[in-house]
Amino acid sequence: MKMDQSHLNTLIVPVYWETLEPEEGSYDFSLVDSLLEQAVRFKKKLILLWFGLWKNAESAYVPAWMKQDSETFFRAEMYGGERLNTISPLCWEAVERDAAAFSRLMGHLREVDKNSSVIMVQVENEVGLLGTERDYCRQAEEAFTGNVPDKLMDAAVKSGKIRARETGWPEKADWTVVFGEDAGEIFSAWFFASALERIASVGKKEYPLPCYANVWLKQFPWYAGSYPSGGPVEDMLWVWKAAAPSLFTIAPDIYVPYVSEIMEKYTRPDNPLVIPEVRKDAVTASYALYAYLNCHALCYAPFGIEDLWQKEPDVIPKEVTEALNIDPLSFDMTGTKETLGEVYRLLGEIKSLYLRYRGTTHLKCFLKNAEGEQGCYLKFKSYDMEIRYLPQQVGMPTAAGAVFELDENNFLIVGMMCNVCVHTKPGDHRKVDFIRKEAGTYSDGQWRCRQRQNGDEKIVTMLYDMPECVKMELFKY
Structure with missing residues (x-):
């Protein structure tokens, strides 16, 4: 098997809501069962990506029956009323349907995955809003002019983001009064994190596998909406930790050149390092070594690793890398396969030594x-x-x-x-x-x-x- 040539022990693969529940209330687990069968046959572990309500700040993988009912499952809106192809995180009906499907998936894994092939599950993918700092739909406007939830206020005080309530807060503490110019992004973060908390917590009741959320990083030009606003970027980790305790970690997707800086920012006592996507040029082998030995990473996964075995790897169009704000050099795979495979082999061989000395x-x-x-x-x-x-x-x-x-x-x-x-x-x-x-x-x-x-x-x-x-x-x- 090609993956064995690079000494990979775990593969990250998606599960799509639109294929899992093609008809409302009717589930098809054939794709999941095929993945589990192959994992056993090739002796690999799996991390599943739940592509549910949101992937890359859009609702592209929701079932057709949900896409076509935009009144019940309402979209987020920009200022002025333009609808996004993103179901609003305030649409609790959609969140509950996602949670129900995710719960069925986790229950199915509990019943059929007798070899414990699946070791982690990612809930959604790079959530947030592009092009706007927050949702301006009617339901969002009503919430934004209301009081900030007490749980978030307490987290903000504890994190040093605001002063304590008893030192002079007005009776009506809406989002703008409390958070000023950051109110829009914090508002988005709270509702996206609350949605993922609901989805993850319901799923874990069926099967308590570790669940995490990944993040499209905050990067140039740095304003909320140029990256998905509301996602768990470093500035919003305090919100996510307060709103989504069922997520055992927040995992950065890293395509920027300053990889080690990001790894160290997301390595915290309350946030073990998981890297489900990362650049795949030759330097990634060096970062992999550092991630595991210095940051004690649980996962380091160059994006699209299967491309390493293609004679002519797929070229990602310039328009795509620009739209996603990705450094195109991160996809130059010259020299990657051999060096990265050797790093993984070596890490496997010194594992017992590393475990003896880690943290000392x-x-x-x-x-x-x-x-x-x-x-x-x-x-x-x-x-x-x-x-x-x-x-x-x-x-x-x-x-x-x-x-x-x-x-x-x-x-x-x-x-x-x-x-x-x-x-x-x-x-x-x-x-x-x-x-x-x-x-x-x-x-x-x-x-x-x-x-x-x-x-x-x-x-x-x-x-x-x-x-x-x-x-x-x-x-x-």
């Missing part, structure tokens, strides 16, 4: 974030590691890796595109040398030496474009 001071990671960065300096108990980054080249990964301090004198270096020098601590004027230096890998938790390095080979510890492991035992003289 004995595991330290590095990543070249920008072209001007020359390296970093990692400090351990008896030695320091100088990491020099190699120049980045087109179609190749960037410098990334980790150093494991196995004990005071033994280290394992995992990484690529860097040169490693070992120093004694400041004030210790002795020199450093190797008792043993080996290139190799781990197998079943045991180190397997591939090459013993001595003489000229030990002078430089250079890791190139394919991720490698170097184990060294040091002494001072």
Whole structure:
């Protein structure tokens, strides 16, 4: 199987509401059952994407019977009355129908997925409103001029967004009075998050799998509506955490160049890192290594990974990348398949070692974030590691890796595109040398030496474009 060539253990696949419930109240699980059968046959785990009410800020995958009844299932509107192809998050009738379908899906998984192939479920996809900061339909206008819900007020105070109520709030605390110029986006975030909370909570009553929501990131030109307003962008996480406790995490879809910055922002004690979509150029291999070893990611999934095996990959039209505000270089797959597959293989081999050291001071990671960065300096108990980054080249990964301090004198270096020098601590004027230096890998938790390095080979510890492991035992003289 092609996916095995890149050492993938989990696949992310969509389930479409329009095919699951083609007639109102009538369900067809044949697509789901086919996915489960293939997962068992090829020994893969699955993350299901529930394409229900919203995908990429539109209601494109709702069933035909819902699309055609725009009075019952009313659309969001822009200022002035223009309807969007997005069912309003205030349309609770639509939310309840989505929740009912999602509940049936989760109940079906509980009954038929005897191998526990499905490990997570994404609820909707990149929700929000494009072209407007909030919904202006009649129902939304009535809600917007009403009082802010007490639960949200409490969350705003707790998050430091507003002052406490007892310090002089007026009796009528509508959204504009409380939140000022951010009121529209916060309003949208509250209602989208509340809708996903209803859908996820009903589904989890049937089958308590981890459920998460993904996010189209806030990016240039930065105003709400240029990205989906109401989605769980970083500024709105406090709203989503208050409104949607049934979601175990918010997962960023990352196509921007500053990948590590986004990973670190979405890695929080209340938000384990899941990356269901990310750029798939060669540098993504470096980010994958950093995501798992430094940010303890549960998932790192380059978008459209199946394209790596096409002789002539599909070219995404310029109009599409511009409309979605995606860096077109993120889809340049030159050199990706080999390097990314090797990263996944290596991560599998050092898994037991990683689990032993994760969260301790004995595991330290590095990543070249920008072209001007020359390296970093990692400090351990008896030695320091100088990491020099190699120049980045087109179609190749960037410098990334980790150093494991196995004990005071033994280290394992995992990484690529860097040169490693070992120093004694400041004030210790002795020199450093190797008792043993080996290139190799781990197998079943045991180190397997591939090459013993001595003489000229030990002078430089250079890791190139394919991720490698170097184990060294040091002494001072």
